[in-house]
Amino acid sequence: xxxxxxxxxxxxxxxxxxxxxxxxxxxxxxxxxxxxxxxxxxxxxxxxxxxxxxxxxxxxxxxxxxxx
Amino acid sequence: xxxxxxxxxxxxxxxxxxxxxxxxxxxxxxxxxxxxxxxxxxxxxxxxxxxxxxxxxxxxxxxxxxxxxxxxxxxxxxxxxxxxxxxxxxxxxxxxxxxxxxxxxxxxxxxxxxxxxxxxxxxxxxxxxxxxxxxxxxxxxxxxxxxxxxxxxxxxxxxxxxxxxxxxxxxxxxxxxxxxxxxxxxxxxxxxxxxxxxxxxxxxxxxxxxxxxxxxxxxxxxxxxxxxxxxxxxxxxxxxxxxxxxxxxxxxxxxxxxxxxxxxxxxxxxxxxxxxxxxxxxxxxxxxxxxxxxxxxxxxxxxxxxxxxxxxxxxxxxxxxxxxxxxxxxxxxxxxxxxxxxxxxxxxxxxxxxxxxxxxxxxxxxxxxxxxxxxxxxxxxxxxxxxxxxxxxxxxxxxxxxxxxxxxxxxxxxxxxxxxxxxxxxxxxxxxxxxxxxxxxxxxxxxxxxxxxxxxxxxxxxxxxxxxxxxxxxxxxxxxxxxxxxxxxxxxxxxxxxxxxxxxxxxxxx
Numbered sequence: 001x002x003x004x005x006x007x008x009x010x011x012x013x014x015x016x017x018x019x020x021x022x023x024x025x026x027x028x029x030x031x032x033x034x035x036x037x038x039x040x041x042x043x044x045x046x047x048x049x050x051x052x053x054x055x056x057x058x059x060x061x062x063x064x065x066x067x068x
Numbered sequence: 069x070x071x072x073x074x075x076x077x078x079x080x081x082x083x084x085x086x087x088x089x090x091x092x093x094x095x096x097x098x099x100x101x102x103x104x105x106x107x108x109x110x111x112x113x114x115x116x117x118x119x120x121x122x123x124x125x126x127x128x129x130x131x132x133x134x135x136x137x138x139x140x141x142x143x144x145x146x147x148x149x150x151x152x153x154x155x156x157x158x159x160x161x162x163x164x165x166x167x168x169x170x171x172x173x174x175x176x177x178x179x180x181x182x183x184x185x186x187x188x189x190x191x192x193x194x195x196x197x198x199x200x201x202x203x204x205x206x207x208x209x210x211x212x213x214x215x216x217x218x219x220x221x222x223x224x225x226x227x228x229x230x231x232x233x234x235x236x237x238x239x240x241x242x243x244x245x246x247x248x249x250x251x252x253x254x255x256x257x258x259x260x261x262x263x264x265x266x267x268x269x270x271x272x273x274x275x276x277x278x279x280x281x282x283x284x285x286x287x288x289x290x291x292x293x294x295x296x297x298x299x300x301x302x303x304x305x306x307x308x309x310x311x312x313x314x315x316x317x318x319x320x321x322x323x324x325x326x327x328x329x330x331x332x333x334x335x336x337x338x339x340x341x342x343x344x345x346x347x348x349x350x351x352x353x354x355x356x357x358x359x360x361x362x363x364x365x366x367x368x369x370x371x372x373x374x375x376x377x378x379x380x381x382x383x384x385x386x387x388x389x390x391x392x393x394x395x396x397x398x399x400x401x402x403x404x405x406x407x408x409x410x411x412x413x414x415x416x417x418x419x420x421x422x423x424x425x426x427x428x429x430x431x432x433x434x435x436x437x438x439x440x441x442x443x444x445x446x447x448x449x450x451x452x453x454x455x456x457x458x459x460x461x462x463x464x465x466x467x468x469x470x471x472x473x474x475x476x477x478x479x480x481x482x483x484x485x486x487x488x489x490x491x492x493x494x495x496x497x498x499x500x501x502x503x504x505x506x507x508x509x510x511x512x513x514x515x516x517x518x519x520x521x522x523x524x525x526x527x528x529x530x531x532x533x534x535x536x537x538x539x540x541x542x543x544x545x546x547x548x549x550x551x552x553x554x555x556x557x558x559x560x561x562x563x564x565x566x567x568x569x570x571x572x573x574x575x576x577x578x
Contacts, residue, residue, distance in 0.1 A: 018160035025153035026310040032146075032295045040282030041358075044294055048152040049354045055156045056347035059163060063340050 014065040021055035072225035073392075079401025080224060080408065083262070084239070087255045087409050091243030094250040103442040108248035108449065109424045110179055110332045117338045117345070119253055124329040124342060125349045126256030128320065131216035131411035134263070134356055139383040141360025145292025147305065148357050153313035155350035158320050163343035166321060167336035168493045168576045175575045180421075181327055181489050182429030188492050190567030191500035192433055197507050198485045199429035202324040203422045205478035209323070210418045210459035211471040213411040218463070219381050220404040223388035227376075230464055236408065237460045244416045244456070245449050249332055252416040259413055262406035264352065271355045274362045274394050287365035302535040308526045315542030319483040322490070324421035325414060336578060363390040415456065423451035473523045480514035480541040487552050493576065496569050502555035510548030514540050
């Protein structure tokens with residue numbers, strides 16, 4: 001399969017990056033903790049906010065990787 | 069209730085006048101023939117990456133969200149933060165599934181999920197099921213947007229009259245009728261700038277006033293600060309939190325107004341870029357959820373001047389009360405206008421989406437199969453008025469609690485269209501009748517489970533001595549899907565001829 005076909009709705013290994021944010025997001029035991037706090041914000045809250053940014057960056061990486 | 073806040077009210081009215089003008093002027097923006105349904109109802113599919121960002125952002129992160137999520141944090145604590153993983157999980161789904169749907173809809177001129185299902189599965193009854201589910205799930209959602217307006221109007225000190233709500237509704241109805249989707253698209257830009265200003269002001273200024281985050285979180289009762297650790301033989305709050313996030317995410321883009329926003333984009337690439345850009349709104353929503361804790365720390369619930377507001381609107385008054393408590397009047401006007409206008413954008417898109425569904429998949433399919441373009445667009449304009457009027461009547465005469473409960477049920481209903489719409493974008497393997505039975509059983513079971521759980525979103529599923537509290541929508545769509553998978557070979561065996569698929573594999577990509 002050549003690159004254009006990959007972009008056209010085929011599978012790309014880059015999509016595995018999505019699994020990272022997906023799994024972290026839906027696994028609350030991982031982040032249900034008050035510590036370590038950051039500027040007074042409990043871990044539970046700042047971790048999930050940080051995960052939003054990580055997810056956006058990973059999605060951007062997939063976008064550029066698959067686009068070529 | 070407190071006295072009328074004239075400064076805030078003046079700023080509020082000026083901003084409302086601005087967007088009213090903008091809504092009507094939008095008819096001339098990227099001018100198209102508004103006598104065609106795809107021009108009126110999809111803005112001619114011409115919105116690039118940036119307008120799509122504002123439009124979908126304004127569409128999904130509604131005024132009600134900005135009131136209700138902090139209100140939930142204020143009342144229930146950590147559970148409210150499920151909105152964050154929810155809005156993380158939606159973007160991989162948007163990235164993978166919806167460009168495919170965009171391409172096939174563009175190719176065949178589909179403007180609704182009903183159109184797609186009709187073409188893909190060749191079954192008008194399955195399309196009707198998807199259509200009715202879409203319309204019924206959207207109606208209470210529109211009603212809730214009007215609740216958002218009610219709350220801020222109450223916060224401005226106006227009480228004992230429904231006139232402001234009726235005025236806002238008339239403005240909304242008029243510019244939607246005349247400009248179609250172009251109106252919310254242009255207003256969304258203004259609204260979102262106001263919302264971002266308000267959110268960041270709230271997150272920077274209020275913690276300084278309250279003495280920093282450490283003090284704020286110290287004021288939050290310990291049992292609200294984190295999810296309760298599950299006891300023996302149950303997955304407790306963990307599974308509730310995760311399934312609420314996942315189920316809400318799967319349901320979100322099935323709502324007609326989401327699809328309308330997506331299909332109005334100018335290309336599949338614009339959608340993919342937005343999957344990376346839209347998390348900007350998720351981040352803001354997360355910050356706003358924290359505002360619920362600010363309201364606890366500021367102790368607004370115990371201040372006598374806000375007692376009437378809390379009495380009337382419950383925890384939904386937490387954010388308006390905190391804004392009134394923390395900011396000068398002129399900024400209160402900006403913040404409340406952001407929320408009020410924030411209600412108009414999704415309400416407009418939702419009514420357009422419901423109108424498109426009725427026009428295409430009920431009227432054209434079952435009543436008048438060969439309308440002219442002009443008749444079709446005219447029909448949609450009238451239906452958009454009827455839909456909004458229905459929502460207004462509902463909010464004026466029925467207790468708000470019912471709208472909230474119906475919206476909860478709406479999430480359970482709309483997710484039942486997932487196999488036909490989302491999986492349909494990938495595969496034609498499913499039998500259309502099997503999908504229809506899966507939909508029916510999922511809908512009935514979901515409604516019954518929600519009723520059994522006293523109209524709360526999570527159901528305590530008990531299996532093998534364990535309890536798995538989880539979002540009813542997710543449990544029932546799994547049941548729906550399992551049935552569709554089991555029944556597909558059965559129906560294929562008994563029906564010699566399968567329904568026609570008018571799409572081909574090449575329609576689903578660039």
